[in-house]
Amino acid sequence: MSTPDPLPSWNEGDPKHAILAFVDAVTDEAGPDHVPPAERLAVFDNDGTLWPEQPLYIQLAFALDRVRQLAGDHPEWKTTQPFQAVLEGDLATLGAAGLAGIQQIVGATHAGMTSVEFDKIARDWFAGAEHPRFHRPYTALAYRPMIEVLEHLRANGFKTYAVSGGGIEFMRAISDRMYGIPPDQVIGSSGKVRYELRGGTPVLVRLPEIDFIDDKDGKPVAIQKFIGQRPIAAFGNSDGDQQMLQWTAAGPGRSLAVLVDHTDADREFDYRVSPMGTLKLALDEANERGWTVVSMKDDWKEIFATD
Amino acid sequence: MSTPDPLPSWNEGDPKHAILAFVDAVTDEAGPDHVPPAERLAVFDNDGTLWPEQPLYIQLAFALDRVRQLAGDHPEWKTTQPFQAVLEGDLATLGAAGLAGIQQIVGATHAGMTSVEFDKIARDWFAGAEHPRFHRPYTALAYRPMIEVLEHLRANGFKTYAVSGGGIEFMRAISDRMYGIPPDQVIGSSGKVRYELRGGTPVLVRLPEIDFIDDKDGKPVAIQKFIGQRPIAAFGNSDGDQQMLQWTAAGPGRSLAVLVDHTDADREFDYRVSPMGTLKLALDEANERGWTVVSMKDDWKEIFATD
Numbered sequence: 001m002s003t004p005d006p007l008p009s010w011n012e013g014d015p016k017h018a019i020l021a022f023v024d025a026v027t028d029e030a031g032p033d034h035v036p037p038a039e040r041l042a043v044f045d046n047d048g049t050l051w052p053e054q055p056l057y058i059q060l061a062f063a064l065d066r067v068r069q070l071a072g073d074h075p076e077w078k079t080t081q082p083f084q085a086v087l088e089g090d091l092a093t094l095g096a097a098g099l100a101g102i103q104q105i106v107g108a109t110h111a112g113m114t115s116v117e118f119d120k121i122a123r124d125w126f127a128g129a130e131h132p133r134f135h136r137p138y139t140a141l142a143y144r145p146m147i148e149v150l151e152h153l154r155a156n157g158f159k160t161y162a163v164s165g166g167g168i169e170f171m172r173a174i175s176d177r178m179y180g181i182p183p184d185q186v187i188g189s190s191g192k193v194r195y196e197l198r199g200g201t202p203v204l205v206r207l208p209e210i211d212f213i214d215d216k217d218g219k220p221v222a223i224q225k226f227i228g229q230r231p232i233a234a235f236g237n238s239d240g241d242q243q244m245l246q247w248t249a250a251g252p253g254r255s256l257a258v259l260v261d262h263t264d265a266d267r268e269f270d271y272r273v274s275p276m277g278t279l280k281l282a283l284d285e286a287n288e289r290g291w292t293v294v295s296m297k298d299d300w301k302e303i304f305a306t307d
Numbered sequence: 308m309s310t311p312d313p314l315p316s317w318n319e320g321d322p323k324h325a326i327l328a329f330v331d332a333v334t335d336e337a338g339p340d341h342v343p344p345a346e347r348l349a350v351f352d353n354d355g356t357l358w359p360e361q362p363l364y365i366q367l368a369f370a371l372d373r374v375r376q377l378a379g380d381h382p383e384w385k386t387t388q389p390f391q392a393v394l395e396g397d398l399a400t401l402g403a404a405g406l407a408g409i410q411q412i413v414g415a416t417h418a419g420m421t422s423v424e425f426d427k428i429a430r431d432w433f434a435g436a437e438h439p440r441f442h443r444p445y446t447a448l449a450y451r452p453m454i455e456v457l458e459h460l461r462a463n464g465f466k467t468y469a470v471s472g473g474g475i476e477f478m479r480a481i482s483d484r485m486y487g488i489p490p491d492q493v494i495g496s497s498g499k500v501r502y503e504l505r506g507g508t509p510v511l512v513r514l515p516e517i518d519f520i521d522d523k524d525g526k527p528v529a530i531q532k533f534i535g536q537r538p539i540a541a542f543g544n545s546d547g548d549q550q551m552l553q554w555t556a557a558g559p560g561r562s563l564a565v566l567v568d569h570t571d572a573d574r575e576f577d578y579r580v581s582p583m584g585t586l587k588l589a590l591d592e593a594n595e596r597g598w599t600v601v602s603m604k605d606d607w608k609e610i611f612a613t614d
Contacts, residue, residue, distance in 0.1 A: 172535045183535030195524040217502040228479045228490030
C-alpha cells in the first residue's frame with residue numbers, strides 16, 4: 001500500500017527523513033519513543049521560518065506604511081526623526097536610528113488604539129499590501145514546505161504554535177488563515193494593555209510601552225507561561241531561536257529541533273549575501289548536537305504556498 | 308425523542324434554563340445567534356467558581372503547608388514574621404501581616420526552584436493534602452454542577468479556559484484531571500521566570516517577583532494576551548470577575564455571563580455568614596444587566612464531583 005507523500009515540496013534528503021522519522025516514532029504506540037497526543041506540541045518561529053523576513057520584517061513594512069498613512073495627522077513628523085526618514089525614504093538615517101528609532105515607530109503605529117481597532121488595521125493592511133520583490137500579498141508568502149510540516153504534524157495529533165519575536169496581535173491577524181494556527185496558539189512580543197470603560201463600554205487600549213519581548217531567553221519563558229508544557233518539536237532560523245531549540249531538545253523523550261538556513265538567493269534570499277539577523281550560535285549548536293539543518297536551496301522543491 | 312439531561316446536578320430554574328438556552332442558541336446553525344465553533348470560547352474563574360476558596364484559598368493552604376515542611380531548613384523562621392505565625396498557628400498575627408505577609412510566604416514557597424521541580428512539589432502536595440472541613444482530597448472538590456457545564460460546553464464545540472487570580476502553574480498541576488482543561492488553556496497569576504543553563508542543561512528558574520496578577524482589570528487583559536479573542540461565555544463568583552464578565556457580555560453577539568453566589572452554609576459556605584472576597588459590584592451589575600446569578604443552595608442538587 002502506498003500513501004501520499006506528506007511532504008511533497010521537500011527533496012529527499014536528511015531533513016525530510018528526519019522529520020518523517022520523528023513523527024513516525026512518537027506516534028508509534030508500540031515503539032520506545034511513543035508520546036501521548038496531549039504532549040505532542042510543536043513550536044514554530046515565524047519571521048524567516050514560516051514566512052520571509054527580507055528585505056524588512058513584514059511587521060516593520062506594516063509600521064512604515066502606517067507612518068505614511070498617518071502622516072497627514074502628524075505634520076510634525078516632516079521634521080522629526082525617525083519619522084522624517086520614513087517619509088523621505090531615507091533608509092540610511094532610519095537605519096542609524098537603530099532599535100530606539102524602531103521603538104518610536106512601533107509605539108506610534110501600534111499603540112493608542114483599542115485591540116479591536118488594531119486587529120482591523122492589521123487585516124486591512126494585509127488585504128492591500130504586497131511584497132516589494134515577489135509582488136504578491138504577504139499572505140501568499142507562507143513557505144509551502146513548512147505548511148506541509150504543520151499539516152503533517154496536526155494530522156498526527158500535534159498541537160502547533162507560533163512562538164515569535166513578532167507582535168502577537170499582528171500575527172494573530174493572519175495565523176489561522178496562513179498557517180492553520182488559531183489565535184490562542186500564537187505567542188509573540190507584546191505591549192502593555194489597559195482595560196477601561198468608555199461610556200460604559202469596555203475596551204482594551206494598547207499602550208506605547210513594551211510588555212514582553214519574545215526572543216532568545218524569552219522564548220522558553222513564554223512557552224512555559226503560555227503553553228505550560230515543554231514542546232517536543234521546535235523550528236527556527238536564527239540565534240533568536242537557539243534557546244527555544246535547546247529547551248525543546250532537552251526534554252526527557254525524543255525530540256526534533258530544526259533550523260532553516262536561508263541559502264537560496266534566486267528563489268528567496270541567501271543570508272550569506274544579504275545578511276539578516278544572525279545564525280551563528282544556533283548553527284554551531286545544531287552541528288554539535290545533531291539538530292536538523294534545512295537548506296532552503298537544497299531541501300525545498302518549492303518555496304511559497306499559493307494563497 | 309428524549310436526550311439525557313446534560314445538567315443533572317442543577318435544579319430546574321432560571322440559571323439552568325439560561326445556560327441550556329444559550330448553548331442551544333449559539334449552536335443552532337439556522338438561528339440568529341449562531342456562533343461558529345472557532346469563536347465558542349468560555350472562561351471560568353477557579354477559586355469559588357470551580358472549587359472552594361474557604362476557609363482558605365487552596366493555594367494558600369499549600370503555601371502554609373510548604374512553610375511547615377521547609378521550616379527545618381529555615382531555623383530563622385521560628386522568630387521571623389510572618390513565618391513564625393504560620394509555624395505557631397497564630398492566624399491573628401498572620402492575618403495582620405496582610406497582603407505583604409502573603410507575598411513573603413508565596414515568595415518563600417513558590418520561588419527558587421525550577422518549573423519542573425515546582426510542578427512535582429504541587430502534584431505531591433495534592434496527592435496527600437485534604438480539605439480541613441470536607442476531609443477529602445482537594446482534587447475531589449470540583450463543583451459537580453460546574454463540571455457538567457464544562458462538559459456540556461465542550462460537547463457543543465466550545466473551548467474552555469480557566470482564568471483565575473490563582474497561580475498559573477499551581478492550577479496546571481490539577482486542571483486537566485479535575486476540569487478537563489489542558490495546561491495551555493489555564494491563565495493565572497504568575498511570577499517572573501529566568502531561563503538559564505546549568506551544566507549545559509536548560510532550566511526555567513522561578514523568581515520571587517510578581518510578573519502578573521490575573522484579577523479584576525487584569526482578567527480581560529490576560530484573556531486578550533493569552534486567547535486573543537473575546538469569549539462568549541464567562542463564569543465567576545466575585546468582584547474580581549466583574550471586568551471579565553463585562554468584557555464577555557459586551558461582545559457583538561449573544562453571550563452568557565454567570566455569577567455563582569455562595570449561599571449554602573450546610574453543604575458549602577454562605578458568604579453572608581463567613582465572608583470571603585467581595586461580591587457586591589459584580590452582583591449589582593448582574594442585576595442591572597440581567598446576568599445569570601446562581602444560588603448554590605437553590606440551584607445545585609449536588610455540590611461536589613466525585614474524584
